Amino acid sequence: MDFEVKPIYKRAEKAKALEKHEREVLRSIKKAHAKTAEQIQYQHHAAKQLAQECEFRHRESVQHGDEFLRDFLRCHFEQYLDHIRIISGQTLEEVKMIGNEKDQKLGVRQCRRLFNAPVLSDQIGYLLWCELRQGKALDHSHERQTEVMTERGGISMEDARVGHANELRHGQNEYSSSANYRRTKTWAGTRHSIVFSRPEGEAPVSASAPVSPISSIPETEPPKEISQKMDMKKRKPAGACLQPEADLPGPPDRAIGTSRGQGCRQYHSRKIRQEPSQLNLRVHIPVRDGFSTTSKRSRIPVPAKTWPFLAMKFLPSLQLLAAAAAPVSAAFTWQNVKIGGGGGFVPGIVFHPTAKGVAYARTDIGGLYRLNADDDSWTAVTDGITDDANWHNWGVDALALDPQDENAVYAAVGMYTNDWDPNNGSIIKSTDKGATWSTTALPFKVGGNMPGRGTGERLAVDPANSEILYFGARSGNGLWKSTDAGATFAKVSSFTAVGTYIADPTDVGGYNGDIQGLTFVTFDSTSGTTDGATSRIFVGTASNDTSSVYVSEDAGATWAAVADQPGTFFPHKAVLQPAEKALYLTYSDGTGPYDGTLGAVYRYDISNSTWTNITPVSGSDLYFGFGGIGVDMLVPGTIVVASLNSWWPDAQIFRSTDSGATWSKIWEWSSYPDMNLYYSESTPKAPWITTGFLDTDTKDLGWMIECLVIDPLDSDHWLYGTGLTMFGGHDLTNWDTIHNITIQSLADGIEEFAVLDLASPPGGSELLAAVGDDSGFTFASASFLRTSPNTPWMNPIFTSTTSVDYAGASVQNVIRIGNSAGTQQVAVSADGGATWNAYSGADTTMASGTVAYSADADTVLWSTGTSGVQRSQYQATFSAVASLPSGAVVASDKQNNTVFYAGSGSSFYVSTDTGATFATAGSLGSATAIRDIVSNPLSSAQIFVSTDVGVFHSTDYGASFTLTSTTLTNTYQIALGLGSGSTWNLYAFGIGAAGARLYGSADNGASWTDIQGDAQGFGSISGAILEGSGNTAGQVWEQRWEYLVDYAGDVDDDVAGDICVFDRCPDDHCLANHCADDRCADDNNVG
Template identity: 55%
Template sequence: MKVVFWLGSVATTLSLGTSGFAVSSQKYVWKNAKIGGGGGFVPGIVFNAKEKGLAYARTDIGGAYRLNSDDTWTPLLDFADHARWNYWGVDALATDPVDPNRLYLATGMYTNSWDPNYGQILVSGNRGASFNVTKLPFKVGGNMPGRGMGERLAIDPNSNNILYFGARSGNGLWKSTDYGTSWSNVASFPSAGTYVPVPGDTNDYNTDKVGIAWVTFDSTSGSSGRATPRIFVGVANAGSDNVFVSSDAGGTWSAVPGQNNTFLPHKGVLSPSEKVLYISYSNGAGPYDGTSGALYKYNIASGAWTNITPASGSDLYFGLGGLTVDLQKPGTVMVAALNSWWPDGQIFRSTDSGTTWSPLWSWGNYPEMNKYYSYSDSKAPWLGPNYVEINPGTLQIGWMMEALEIDPFDSNHWLYGTGATIYGGRDLLQWDVKHNVSISSLADGIEETAILGLVSPPSGPSLVSAVGDIGGFVHESLTEAPRSSHQNPNWPSTSDIDYAGNKPSYVVRVGTGDSSTGKQVAFSNDYGKTWAQHYGAADNASGGKVAVSADGTIILWKSNTDGVLVSQNQATFGAVSSLPSTTSAIASDKKSNGVFYAASGSNFYLSTDGGKTFTVKGTLGSSTSTFDIAVHPGVTGDVWVSTDKGLFHSPNSGTTFTAISEVSQAWGISLGAPASAGGYPAIYVAANIDGIAYYRSDDQGASWVQINDAAHGFGAASANVVAADSRVYGRVYIGTNGRGIFYGDVDGLTNPITTTSAVVSTTTVATTGPTGTVTEPTPSTTSAVANPWGQCGGLGWSGPVTCTSGFECVVGNTCKRRILVLCLV
């Protein structure tokens, strides 16, 4: 049962759950905090063959997108929630060449033990506005090796009710005759694929069979209304036949004679006017490997194979992946180096069916490079310098280039995917006229990043992020792409980030690299705009979680490699032997310097000596896994802990905990600006209350409102980061594992509380507990004059607002010394 009521001008829906506990849902407006450049691997781009301007992109962990007329992209799978998180792994995509409204996606994240779920085919009749789901009897690997091969999913261009899907893991070729509603195995197909990237891989990621790589219909072999007779299928086999053909609409199959079986076939693209099948090959499944390869064309009529590989000898140090033909200009073909890691990526173009080639760059007088393009990353300036970088070693063209497409209706329009974005342009024919084209980042709307940490400090920028693969950003604006990622030091991934409560401009971040990428701790005194390396970190320590003390003098680090470590005043990190190796969450007090918290299983730990020693303070019920610790920004010892058994609150540094009875399981949690001046901070949590969703409480957990909706599921709740805005009531940031950062505001809330500090101001009293004396603030009611450097205002402040003589209350609500300025004229 649902009841609609109104809070001011905001509509709210009340849902009575099966337990009888009332959870209301409040409408939020959700947007991406713009990063603007994609941020991750785009393994597939597919244009529709019938309707001009209709195209789609698939990503490995961030779902699928539809191209808009202004070159932006619309996400299609944001509805994926905790139960459907693997929908964001898109292993194949097909857009109907007969009915452009039809779209098919093969989704599933992993085929190994990491994902217990079988895959599915998502079927849309309205270009991805909504989907029906057909479950498959096996797993699909959108984020597995070989995910750039394809497309594995294909629609018969003469009889569009027929589809084929090439499965992984030895599951073979599958067919549907009812528009993807049901599927059956093609028992007559001779090979399910034997190639395994790394047999015996201990992390259980590279040990599965890549399977079938692509399906290509020969549209010239049939007529409309009847099943296409000739179908080609590429299979991940090395050292044995890997391209097969059927001439009787899939009834029987045979290996194509004379084929290359040294490499793996990545793409099979038909040039209908030439009646030629072009095939790109690599000696690895990709997207990271590939040190050699080839490009062949197969003349369907004569059966002749021709090696047209555009590089040879020492110039061929990469596999070949992305492949496309110009349907408007027969004989025009382009192919991309799958992995040219140095000096840059490479793309080749031929207008004579591969007889001769021109590259996107060539060597001049070494080390000079001749680059035949202009470059713009204005939509994602963090990608690098916004000009053509002439020096070798800057991967400006890209890497992991498996997606490469020429618009079938516009020979000037082309797009290609990389490991970080989508590039392309609209003057491709200038390649042939001037041997120079315009390349721009064109991934606006594709927010495909894994967010590992977020902080929203009470001053400075509203958000600072820790991001997988691209490091992270200071988000000066939520609607414009950041100018650059975290630099100096620059690590591929940042695993966590924190700020000092009393000095929020002091920020610490942790990287996930090794000694080859420097020591993995850095600090900043200007909210992350500039950084310095922490030389007290060991070269072999990396990853994990970080917490910085209230004054910024102490760093507690739960590393992935060396256990829990602590450093004071930039000294060498030392082991914290009093915390177990199973410690899963750490946090610092935001007011009392030297107070830290930690949790492992059901035990909650407290340190009052700067993280040197911890003792068990209290217990978290029957919890076996702890996920997050959120600390009241203005009250020492007021902590919230999320676990596999629910949500726990302690007002006394963990001496006692109260379990929030309605919460059966919780993950990310954060405290933000209160609903009213002087009130308790709003609490945001990803939890199971009336189902797994995202909730807010304005009354310390006594009641909750659900803040996400059916269109915004945010993927796996257990993998996401939650950060509340400390200055704007109602605003919360959700960092997802694949769809970037979302921020939400209460719909219709016209006057949210916005302050420079959204914390309850306090003074401290001493209490005695099992571990000694701990300072626990209580609200101040004194009206005396504020002491030098003391607090003199702020939200909820009931203390003095006048500073002692010689001091004045300045921005930040702090009494600072009055400075006399003399102007000499």
Template identity: 65%
Template sequence: MKLSTLQLLLAAAAAAVPVQAAFSWKNVHTGGGGGFVPGIVFHPSAQGVAYARTDIGGLYRLNPDDDSWTAVTDSLATDEKWGSWGIDAVALDPQDPNKVYAAVGMYTNDWDPNNGTIIRSSDRGTTWSSTTLPFKIGGNMPGRGMGERLAVDPSNPRIILFGARSGHGLWRSTDGGATFSRVSSFTNTGTYIPDPNDTSGYNSDKQGLAFVTFDSTSSLTVDGATSRIFVGTADNTTASVYVSTDAGTTWSPVPNQPLRFFPHKCRLQPVEKALYLTYSDGTGPYDGTLGAVYRYDIASSTWKDITPVPSSELHFGFGGLGLDLQRPGTLVVASLNSWWPDAQLFRSTDSGETWSPIWEWTSYPDMNMYYGMYTDSAPWIGKGFVERDSKRLGWMIEALEIDPTDGERWMYGTGLTLFGGRDLGRWDENERNVSIRVMADGIEEMAVLGLASAPVSGGGSELLAAVGDVSGFTYRTEAELGTAPEKPWMDPMWASSTDVDYAGNKPASVVRIGNSAGSPQVALSSDGGGTWAVHPGAGTTQFGGSVAYSADGDIILWSPSNGGVVRSQSQGTFTAVSSLPSSGVVAIASDKRNNTVFYAGAGNGTVYRSTDSGSVFVSVSSGLTGVTSVRDIVAHPVVAGEVWVSTNAGLFRSVDYAATFTKISGLTDTQHISLGLGGDAGKWNVYALGRGASGAKLYASADDGRTWVDVQGGQGFGALSACRVVGSANVPGQVYVGTNGRGVFYAKGVVEGGGGTGTTLSTSTRSSTSMTSTTTVSVPTETDSYCEPETTTESSTVGLSTSSAKTSTTSSARTTSTSSARITSSSVGSTSTTSSAIATPTALAQRWGQCGGIGWTRPTVCVAPWTCKYSNDWYSQCL
């Protein structure tokens, strides 16, 4: 039939309509930052224009009205370019507040496969262009708090200088950042190497250049370029500060400079025509036991030691440095790391002649604190850190800035959060009561190590997040996702929690794992993660790894990072599961309805099943087609016997307790997976991080894997292998992604498809049905009612480790990006594999996993093509 023009237009319009609405991603709110902020940069003249850089969480732009922040580099952090969340330097154009530049890359060794880039934006980070450099950049390398290494010439903004690491020297752009070339006349490349014996390259790389500072008070030369430029290097033996007086054509060491320490921050005070510099005997951010503060008078070429305390009283170096440009001669400096009793901040109003500390001893152990600490925007920082640790003011203080347009507003970054306030003038001797507040709203910089979502109707919580460096958080309901938690996981509280799980038939029963050696690292909750108690059967030698809780909450299977899989029943002592390999188990899971069934997966591709509550496991999957590595195992939340396995070859599904598996087409190289409540009653979506038609993305299926939808769109999650995913057990179509550096994202939408339910076989069986490896098993069609959880009474407080804490919080959840999801269809494959005799896999550590260190007893050889790289005496990693 011939179609009319109108019919053709209508058909074309219908075809253009997207099959599925875009998923809009935003952060779960913590309100406190949660990680290291090594640099803050204010525009010198445009009010309210500022950026904060993080080491693993990207770049943030200040929202000046409420001092909140907006992430501006999420779109860059794809799976292939995950290092884009490492920001090693930031620079603003003094003549144009809309222009911002950043040096981007995570590591200079082979951990990051990509070379570094200089990114540039003309719309305050809304869109970016990038220039790839012929070397790597280290936003998460030692010395990342120095800076800034990147600077724009205030007289000619087409000139940009960048101080590189790894011996690559000084680089210049003369076209606004489109291209860069090396400045051959600058020959000192920063010779300091923290540990020449470190074979991983992390501590054995040259620290390189520390800062670039243009002197806006100098006369102009050819093409209007600033003639006087200062550059700092990580060198404490020959010279660390160099100067050019001919716009960078020639360079020489600044005469009579201090040589004992490394420069960290350098700031120009143009009215005084002076430089202020902080020094430490280490390059940071964790070290430093001595240091100094100097003032360099540019006109007279003289140095003056203005260190706030005598050298005999120093036990720290200096990092953060802020100048009040509204009040020449007023500045604030910070100790880099004063691990006890607290950090110290000093303020001077006379160019460093005299200093006023922010606290001082009265009679030990009492202090006079000349400040008030306020954590109302992130209460968990107060309850979990400030009230429990002597280090109230923080640690790793490299960033400290005073707003050049408003001397009352100041900020400083720590290893935990971003502090600051709007009444710096109250530091005056007459008042001595400056306000310090958490000012990290919108900075969500956490490494998320485990996620779970349990039915709230059974006493569970909508979201449980195990987090590196700041323990973890419980969000009871969807309504709490936009509110900063009142407290982190506490009593016991560990620096990091590596995994969390709940009992399928008793969702209020939760178990979590800590990563602090030397104390029990298993905690239980009987109220959905609200309160916790130490597991009475946990020892003090095992830590980290993954955990699985049995359906009825009486058995825990634990695969610690420093030993073989262990098991505890009825809160008894953990004992080894001898039928599983002593190393190489990378995934464990419990059937969420049948209390007798557990699953385990090894790095060599073998899947195991236990039908006697985790006592004995047998191999059930030696014939999985193309599988050489298991990545994740997930049991269906309400259907007994249905289990999904993620592998290098993609997804496999079983509906008969892993007796047989069906290959799921459409995705390959999958990582973490999950099931979540679907859009229709009784339906469940499958979520998988893997490679599909749209590339390496987060995909969803509503029809048991027959079709897959790209639900990630343009939102960056960084490296998919480091992400965690969980579908909501309560909110239809809602899914969470935990990232390695940007906290937890969540989105809600309708996934088009048939609506997966899990295959139902003919005979029902309740969750208490026992199994043996030779039994033909039926899958239940009903779900069991939730039972009241057993009460756990044991409790204990474990010492808190507070080095390099990573946290992230915001007072209101912010949408970071939206994009249309794309559909790709494929049929479910029919290949099946059956259970086989138990086999012991070759012991191999997985990519990113630990493979060595003092006391390490698990695999020391990595799966191909990765190799074991030394980081320090306690830790080596497969990279």
């Protein structure tokens, strides 16, 4: 779990530090007492597995030089082995031998779950389970109990963790040996708060002061006013309280806890004739049922002699917990899965002209990003404005900064101008660097993902007047102006050019069938002002004639084509160099971003109105257009320009230090086919780019280079966007001295991958991500979700992977489908996606679609994008499945190798002969569109079906269905993910109480709760990809509309806080008070 340590200054938040963690420990104690003696052996095995994983992570941390992580992992490793040895009375070697192969997978899953708990109290609680279960808690001396509990329970959990880590730095591991066990510790220095993944809306947890142990609590009745608020027979205290149901040996005959911080009222304990061997400890704490927050009472049976030990352990936490009873949002805290390297097209980057380190990058389908200059990373700033109704805001067609205000940023958003998108576009504005946005609706569409999206920038702020903006529209809508800082826009009637170019006039309503409009707006800051506005303004149009660039000399009142300008090509970029009073322009014979076979670079001398052709190459060396161009504002005359789509052998980048009179190249031929490279590549933040991806081709420098910029305040810092990533570096001036620079992938934080499918096999790889354009990636375990993969899916490497699936009974067997006919587009892996081989039975004419793998990995059912539904067994040739319609949704039963499922329209089909034939099965009521089918990963016959009516559930292989709920309708992708214990959570994109968004259910869909929240936009629910983790409880992934993989999970095992806890319930009887309606599921149900 990622966390950060920072000073805190507010005591009001301290109560939230322990709410989830202590409840988790208490629940775990409850579970432990229900376990059999055999399962206790598993507890030890889990600890061993954790220790092994910690040792592995320790080695990793050493390699990466992370001192804090290294010390913290060493703490885990030493503490677990040593404590289990002490508790069990066994030798270290015996401890390592505990466990059996049957428990291994569960052990690994449990240890990962425990390891991800963000505070030490959970690991201490884990050890306590064993002590309570074995009844050895009192084997320690009373003195030792007091010291240990003062140390572990008498201080805040946050301070314990930070302090323990600090202690380790000085070589004082208090848990490494029992000899140091008695040492009493106090933590010095600044108090800290550890911020971690938590339910949205909940403040960062912290604890600002140690809490007294039980001995210091006054044994007095609560204040009268508190007592009067309680009906002793009907009400519980308002705060948290531990209350034994019988007299206890040792502690006073009273409840121990708090009520609104004033002490707990005294209960009248029932007298018993003899000392009990077991007590039912009632814990009054806030516990969420399902995804809602309620107050309920739990009963935990504990050995009587452990009561003093348990009370001393948990009382301080419960004292703090009393202040934390306020409801919290059920929505997750979401994080990016780190593929790294960007993964998509970056058509525009803009630096602020005077504020160092302020820059933004726009993407075509991934929104807008802000630069974090201290570490070259980027932060997404438009995620919150991209819900289902505003999915088109992912497309950013133009970007502008206010030269007079470093906090102000504008963008033109909208996805398509053709029939694919019914929505008009908007100009969005932020005055706080993207933290919040205001929106101005436009009366026309904006094309962030349309042809010509790499030209620009189409939007600009007047450097002399922050109230004035110009925007060059598409679709023949002309030039628009705002005089109120973007609050409103009006068409500039005096500007009549509209940029009439259409890439394919026959493609009516299609991608290439719209007028591309205006290409850039550039102010001349050297021109003076007219009525308080910059006098000279240049505007480019998507026209390839001698009237493609226009100028106004009177602040936009009148316009004319610039005299003597070049024709033939389309203008792409125009950058002003004020010191030279020159405008540098790039041209191409296409509008991009994919085309470009000829082009030019020109310098326009504004002072004498002359044009100079400064194209770096000519003749046979000119076989590409030009796109990105950057000028060095600190060194006049220095220019860097990139080719646009030199598809072979690589892109070319040119540099001039004399205003384009002469040029040098970043590479050149030595003796064909050898090349002299005047650069080296460094991609440690995205190693897959140069390890297994670019090394399969020669295009190391990239393609679709429509933007290239030099930091106006740092001549060494430069960036350029490609169709894959954002490259750049910090030693650009070395080009002029040693003629060798280092090119880095500087797209850390930009996650623009078009994710097409996801899978998470229980007991297998944590996540398999199929992506467009970049093949796909395997994340072997949860610990790698924040680490960029070393390699993409290779051998074969597909341009795009449209589907991935795994064999439910043999989870290391994985299959994927590619999108490019002409070669075999099916690949299989026998090691969880680490390595791949082509599927020998695949026909080279078939591609795309979705795939289902049988439970034992011997049969493939492929709903192709080209040839209907196909079937193959044992890598034999595929043959058509005549009983299924083309385009059917397909899925396999994850445990029964003979069963496949399919759906089309309103018909649900089942095959019991490994997909050879299908027959219609149970009715789905009034549903007319089956959209997704998922089966329980660990139980046969259990399936869920998503439809236009809602989610249906079957427990009999689809023979009959039940609509899970009428509160969630019109659902799209659904997923099952590991829940608490042996249960599974159900997730769905659909329309529910909070509107169209992502919902979660802990009761097989009977009730649903919004887990997306208002702050997080996932785009259109109809196009979102969804998967629940098969290995990490409460974790779910979603792919924002052709954008990125997000994942979320609470710090507890459960979804969105505390999902209703279902244990393994023998004879279908619930344990103690698990849910409001006491629902429970046994091992044969999804639960």
